[in-house]
Amino acid sequence: MNAADAPLPQEVSLYEVQRKIYPRxxxxxxxxxxxxxxxxxxxxxxxxxxxQWNGRQAVLFDxxxxxxxxxxxxxxxxxxxxxxxxxxxxxxxxxxxTTVAGRLWCGYACPQTVYTEIFLWIERAIEGDRNARMxxxxxxxxxxxxxxxxxxxxxxxxxxxxxxxxxxxxxxPIRDLLSTAPxxxxxxxxxxxxxxxxxxxxxxxxxVCKYMCPYARFQSAMFDKDTLIIxxxxxxxxxxxxxxxxxxxxxxxxxxxxxxxxxxxxNGLQYxxxxxxACIDGCDRVMEKVGRPKKLIRYSKGRVLRPRVLVYATILGxxxxxxxxxxYLRVPLKVDVIRDRAAIAREVEGGLIENVYRLQIMxxxxxxxxxDINVSGLPGILVWGESITGLPAASSRMVPVRVRAEAAFPxxxxxxxxxxxxxGVAGVEVREEAAFIVR
Amino acid sequence: MSEFxxxxxxxxxxxxxxxxxxxxxIFLKSQSIQRVSGxxxxxxxxxxxxxxxxxxxxxxxxxxxxxxxxxxxLAYLVLYPGLxxxxxxxxxxxxxxLEEEQELAQKQYGxxxxxxxxxxVDALLKLPEALAIGQKLFLNNCAQCHASDxxxxxxxxxxxxxxxxxxxxxxxxxxxxxEGRTGMMPPFGEALGAEGVKNVAQYVRSLSGLTAxxxxxxxxxxxxxxxxxxxxxxxGKGNAALGAPNLTDKNWLHGxxxxxxxxxxxxxxxxxxxAHKHVLDEARIHLLTAYVLSLSK
Numbered sequence: 001m002n003a004a005d006a007p008l009p010q011e012v013s014l015y016e017v018q019r020k021i022y023p024r025x026x027x028x029x030x031x032x033x034x035x036x037x038x039x040x041x042x043x044x045x046x047x048x049x050x051x052q053w054n055g056r057q058a059v060l061f062d063x064x065x066x067x068x069x070x071x072x073x074x075x076x077x078x079x080x081x082x083x084x085x086x087x088x089x090x091x092x093x094x095x096x097x098t099t100v101a102g103r104l105w106c107g108y109a110c111p112q113t114v115y116t117e118i119f120l121w122i123e124r125a126i127e128g129d130r131n132a133r134m135x136x137x138x139x140x141x142x143x144x145x146x147x148x149x150x151x152x153x154x155x156x157x158x159x160x161x162x163x164x165x166x167x168x169x170x171x172x173p174i175r176d177l178l179s180t181a182p183x184x185x186x187x188x189x190x191x192x193x194x195x196x197x198x199x200x201x202x203x204x205x206x207x208v209c210k211y212m213c214p215y216a217r218f219q220s221a222m223f224d225k226d227t228l229i230i231x232x233x234x235x236x237x238x239x240x241x242x243x244x245x246x247x248x249x250x251x252x253x254x255x256x257x258x259x260x261x262x263x264x265x266x267n268g269l270q271y272x273x274x275x276x277x278a279c280i281d282g283c284d285r286v287m288e289k290v291g292r293p294k295k296l297i298r299y300s301k302g303r304v305l306r307p308r309v310l311v312y313a314t315i316l317g318x319x320x321x322x323x324x325x326x327x328y329l330r331v332p333l334k335v336d337v338i339r340d341r342a343a344i345a346r347e348v349e350g351g352l353i354e355n356v357y358r359l360q361i362m363x364x365x366x367x368x369x370x371x372d373i374n375v376s377g378l379p380g381i382l383v384w385g386e387s388i389t390g391l392p393a394a395s396s397r398m399v400p401v402r403v404r405a406e407a408a409f410p411x412x413x414x415x416x417x418x419x420x421x422x423x424g425v426a427g428v429e430v431r432e433e434a435a436f437i438v439r
Numbered sequence: 440m441s442e443f444x445x446x447x448x449x450x451x452x453x454x455x456x457x458x459x460x461x462x463x464x465i466f467l468k469s470q471s472i473q474r475v476s477g478x479x480x481x482x483x484x485x486x487x488x489x490x491x492x493x494x495x496x497x498x499x500x501x502x503x504x505x506x507x508x509x510x511x512x513l514a515y516l517v518l519y520p521g522l523x524x525x526x527x528x529x530x531x532x533x534x535x536x537l538e539e540e541q542e543l544a545q546k547q548y549g550x551x552x553x554x555x556x557x558x559x560v561d562a563l564l565k566l567p568e569a570l571a572i573g574q575k576l577f578l579n580n581c582a583q584c585h586a587s588d589x590x591x592x593x594x595x596x597x598x599x600x601x602x603x604x605x606x607x608x609x610x611x612x613x614x615x616x617x618e619g620r621t622g623m624m625p626p627f628g629e630a631l632g633a634e635g636v637k638n639v640a641q642y643v644r645s646l647s648g649l650t651a652x653x654x655x656x657x658x659x660x661x662x663x664x665x666x667x668x669x670x671x672x673x674x675g676k677g678n679a680a681l682g683a684p685n686l687t688d689k690n691w692l693h694g695x696x697x698x699x700x701x702x703x704x705x706x707x708x709x710x711x712x713x714a715h716k717h718v719l720d721e722a723r724i725h726l727l728t729a730y731v732l733s734l735s736k
Contacts, residue, residue: 343592400587
């Protein structure tokens with residue numbers, strides 16, 4: 001372009017003032033699904049800490065005691081592998097769902113979406129729908145406005161505080177939390193989590209998805225041409241407007257009004273779109289009213305069964321199955337063998353060689369048990385002295401163990417195995433490798 | 440070295456820190472607005488001749504976050520040490536925090552040890568919880584040499600056999616742990632000659648019932664009565680006051696094989712039990728004493 005055409009230079013701000021979005025209420029097939037997921041996830045979340053199991057809270061992450069309780073299962077820090085596998089399963093599920101149907105998680109089940117939906121419902125119940133809210137915000141501050149706004153914030157804060165208390169209830173038994181004065185840290189986390197809920201669901205809303213959430217950004221990288229995304233049928237819709245020579249889109253703007261991120265889906269796929277399908281529900285109602293076929297805005301059609309989906313599904317299935325089998329076969333007993341390092345081997349009466357080990361025995365069952373320690377791997381090798389040790393429920397103990405064998409074995413290290421077995425309980429047995437040194 | 444004691448580096452660091460923070464603030468301000476030519480929708484950057492970048496501005500609250508970090512750093516530098524030799528208005532220091540935590544731990548665990556500290560060792564032997572704490576202390580502090588079961592190994596005494604070189608009463612054991620011991624067997628190789636050493640070795644082995652040549656035993660006995668008796672006693676029963684071991688029991692600190700006994704007599708032995716009073720406090724040594732005695736009951 002030549003100099004004469006060039007517009008004058010101007011200053012632009014690289015930061016933008018947040019534009020408040022007033023999403024309009026929407027009803028329909030996809031909105032119903034979102035509400036089903038809101039109910040399902042929140043019944044689990046708010047109800048979880050109240051379940052009891054064997055006289056304790058069924059789901060409790062006791063950080064001070066370093067024990068995670070999940071119904072019949074008790075996880076110790078040594079079980080952190082399950083957490084890693086759980087994260088892998090979650091990540092792969094996200095990959096799989098995103099590849100098949102785009103930002104399904106974002107649109108229906110993400111806590112940000114779920115709490116925003118709840119907070120919007122409260123807002124609507126108190127201040128009214130989109131137009132009423134916009135009018136209220138333009139209104140001069142008066143008794144009515146103050147009353148409505150403070151009522152809304154009071155209800156929001158109550159829900160947020162209860163959410164914070166419930167969250168802490170997963171780490172400190174919720175019944176204790178409510179019956180006794182909470183400690184400083186419990187109070188801090190309840191208030192912090194509550195404040196985060198209030199701030200994110202009440203104030204930040206789409207800002208979280210647009211600017212903070214990393215998943216939102218990298219999910220786009222998993223899209224391909226077959227991924228189901230929400231699209232506007234421009235061929236059918238354009239030119240928009242009312243009249244016989246126009247397309248099906250009547251340009252009512254409902255799809256923009258219902259959008260929680262404030263975009264116009266008719267401009268095509270945008271990074272702000274969280275795939276909530278509110279515009280589909282909104283448009284379908286309008287199409288019904290004006291007597292035109294539905295699905296002017298719809299999920300695009302794509303091939304579901306394709307290599308990428310199959311690969312994700314296979315890996316996800318394999319890892320999930322492996323985790324389930326491993327959990328099923330898990331034994332509530334852990335043993336670590338630590339050889340004495342300084343005292344390698346000593347001669348004892350009867351021409352025997354003695355090695356000393358420390359066995360860290362962890363009874364992860366919720367009952368007291370007695371354990372029998374046995375050793376094998378060399379002919380005639382045996383545990384010298386008391387081989388039975390009792391442990392209280394969910395406790396660990398370091399047990400010094402002497403092992404004796406003939407001095408006639410060649411000098412050097414010999415592989416042996418310790419077997420620790422719970423007395424009177426079938427199948428609770430752990431085998432650990434160790435080395436017996438003869439010199 | 441003098442520059443480390445003068446105030447120069449303190450000032451240098453402080454100035455550098457403050458200048459960096461102020462520069463960040465100026466940079467933030469200057470970078471939030473950009474002069475562009477052409478339509479305002481693009482950032483003005485151009486690649487590959489015609490590839491332009493849309494201006495997708497960040498929300499304004501995002502820039503507040505940057506300014507909050509500046510305010511945070513200034514507040515931090517006032518409250519905490521960070522600017523050269525400035526100590527901070529809160530008076531916080533790493534050493535102070537350590538001391539605070541130690542005090543807290545003392546408050547928390549002190550009563551547990553205090554309860555046992557006033558109990559006699561004999562009574563502690565009957566308290567399983569005291570012995571359980573004693574075992575933990577033993578595994579952490581003593582098992583490296585004396586082995587996890589307390590039976591020691593070559594050169595490190597067996598605490599389970601009841602043969603205590605320095606005596607087995609509570610006061611002595613406590614002193615052994617607190618002050619340490621130096622065991623010294625002088626070398627007799629030159630004084631006795633090879634034959635003499637061999638004869639004494641045979642005699643010493645015979646004292647605890649090991650096979651020995653009867654002629655050498657007789658010869659060794661004569662030398663023993665002249666040379667070794669001073670420490671090990673006429674009957675070879677040792678002397679706890681000197682730490683001279685009893686030679687008539689079946690406990691051999693360095694080994695019972697003839698060659699080993701010869702080496703012990705000829706070259707002597709030096710053994711060291713380190714003092715623990717700087718590592719463990721009185722109350723812990725008290726519990727350890729009880730645990731050590733419980734090993735050989």
